[in-house]
Amino acid sequence: MPPAQSSPAIASALSADVVAAIDDLELAARIVVEGLRTGGHRSPFHGYSTEFKQHRPYRAGDDLKYLDWKLYARSDRLYTRQYLETTNLSVMLVLDTSRSMAFPEAGVSKLRYGAITAAALAYLASEQGNAVGLMTMSDDKLSYLPARGGRPHLRSLLSRIDRLDANGAWDPPRAISRGAQLLQRRGLVIVISDFYDAEDATRREIRHVVQRGHDVVMLQLISRQEMSLSFAGQVELEDLESGQRRLVDASIANARYRSAMTDFLDRCRTGALRDGVDHTLIVTDTPPSIALREYLLRRARHDER
Numbered sequence: 382m383p384p385a386q387s388s389p390a391i392a393s394a395l396s397a398d399v400v401a402a403i404d405d406l407e408l409a410a411r412i413v414v415e416g417l418r419t420g421g422h423r424s425p426f427h428g429y430s431t432e433f434k435q436h437r438p439y440r441a442g443d444d445l446k447y448l449d450w451k452l453y454a455r456s457d458r459l460y461t462r463q464y465l466e467t468t469n470l471s472v473m474l475v476l477d478t479s480r481s482m483a484f485p486e487a488g489v490s491k492l493r494y495g496a497i498t499a500a501a502l503a504y505l506a507s508e509q510g511n512a513v514g515l516m517t518m519s520d521d522k523l524s525y526l527p528a529r530g531g532r533p534h535l536r537s538l539l540s541r542i543d544r545l546d547a548n549g550a551w552d553p554p555r556a557i558s559r560g561a562q563l564l565q566r567r568g569l570v571i572v573i574s575d576f577y578d579a580e581d582a583t584r585r586e587i588r589h590v591v592q593r594g595h596d597v598v599m600l601q602l603i604s605r606q607e608m609s610l611s612f613a614g615q616v617e618l619e620d621l622e623s624g625q626r627r628l629v630d631a632s633i634a635n636a637r638y639r640s641a642m643t644d645f646l647d648r649c650r651t652g653a654l655r656d657g658v659d660h661t662l663i664v665t666d667t668p669p670s671i672a673l674r675e676y677l678l679r680r681a682r683h684d685e686r
Contacts, residue, residue, distance in 0.1 A: 400497055400669050401489040406543040407536070410500035416670030417505070417677065436460040470511045470569055471528040473560040474499045476542070477574030478517050479551030484604060491602045492547040494665040495573045498600060500539050501673060502571060507535040515541055516560035521550045523559055528568070551578050554586035561590040571598040575607075576649055588656045599653055599660040600676065601646075608642065608664070610635045 395412060403409040436449060439459035447462045476499050482492040503513045507530060514528030515538050526538050553574065561570050570590055576583060576599065587597050616631050646662060653660035661679055663672045 395670065396668050397489045397494060397666055401493045406496065406500050407504070407539050409497050410504040410539065413497065413501040413669045413673065414505050414508075416668075417501075417673055436462060469530070470506070471514070471564045471566065472502070472506045472511055472569045472571065473514045473516060473528055473564055474503060475516045475553075475556050475560045475570060475572045475574075476545065477551055477553070477572075477576075477578075478519070478545050478547055478549070479578055480548050481575055481577050482602075483547035485606050489604075489665055490547065491575055491604060491665055492545065494663075494669070495600075495602055496542050496545060497669050498602075498663075498673065499571075499573055500542055501669065503535060503538055503542075507531075513538060514560070514563060516556050516563070517541075517545060518551055518556055519545075519549065523556060525560065525563065527563055528565075553578050553583040557583070557586050557590060561593065561595050564595065567594045567596075569596045569598065571600060573600045573602065575603060576601050580645075580648070584652050584656070587653075587658055591657055597658045598680075599649070599658055601649055601660065601662045602665055603646070603662065605664055605666045609639045 395416070400409050400413065403412070436452065437460065439448060439461050449460050449462050452458075452460050476495055478492065482495065483490050499515070503515075506513045510530060512528040512530045513535065514526050516523065516525040518524060524541075526534075526541060553572070553576075557570065557572060561568075564570070572587070587599070591597050610631050615628060617626055617628050650660055650662070652658075659680060661672075661676045663676075
């Protein structure tokens with residue numbers, strides 16, 4: 382049944398397993414976006430107006446973020462900065478394709494969830510007239526599509542996402558930096574990852590991208606199984622990134638693992654808050670439309686600050 386004819390209540394309630402089982406990524410993205418529309422949330426893809434036009438005296442109700450405080454300091458009068466008409470937004474999706482994103486093997490992997498999330502955001506942004514690009518890595522090399530608009534480009538982007546595999550190297554600072562560089566003007570960089578790799582270097586690069594004037598969003602994907610060890614007794618664990626194996630006593634390691642995971646997620650959250658980055662943690666058993674709806678609510682609060 383075409384998404385336009387589906388019940389919004391059903392569309393918005395589809396589980397992650399059901400959405401991930403849809404072979405057609407564009408259809409999956411459209412179903413997720415249809416679910417978002419029922420919530421009445423405004424889009425996170427607001428354009429920017431960067432060309433200054435003139436000042437005018439402040440009037441009650443004007444947005445305080447446009448007040449010129451330097452002029453106020455000189456004249457002791459409040460003036461509002463006015464800009465030329467708002468331009469469309471350029472969005473760069475940076476999607477993690479490292480081996481850890483293949484977890485779990487059964488059910489919805491983080492990569493599949495990330496692909497659906499990226500596709501839904503691309504569909505939503507493109508539908509609203511914005512340019513969308515994609516940055517990933519393949520065989521240790523950057524693989525990307527520049528940010529463009531239009532239906533043919535969206536289909537190419539969705540096709541590229543659908544062919545991605547979770548394997549090989551992932552260099553997040555390099556991918557994030559290059560993705561931001563490809564934006565011709567101030568834009569939105571959305572990084573979809575578990576953020577396990579190069580934690581400190583990734584945080585520094587995200588900070589640099591923010592300092593260059595871009596808006597950065599961290600969508601952190603973690604599976605329910607990763608929140609705590611769900612094993613007992615002696616088990617052999619494999620590092621999906623390095624392939625190293627280690628025999629551990631799960632009953633002893635569980636408490637230490639939960640503490641380390643809590644500390645890691647807290648570092649991601651507090652570091653993003655400190656650096657002016659919009660961070661959202663998504664557990665991948667959450668229906669995608671619900672996860673994105675919560676993101677949009679956070680985004681709206683971020684825009685109002």
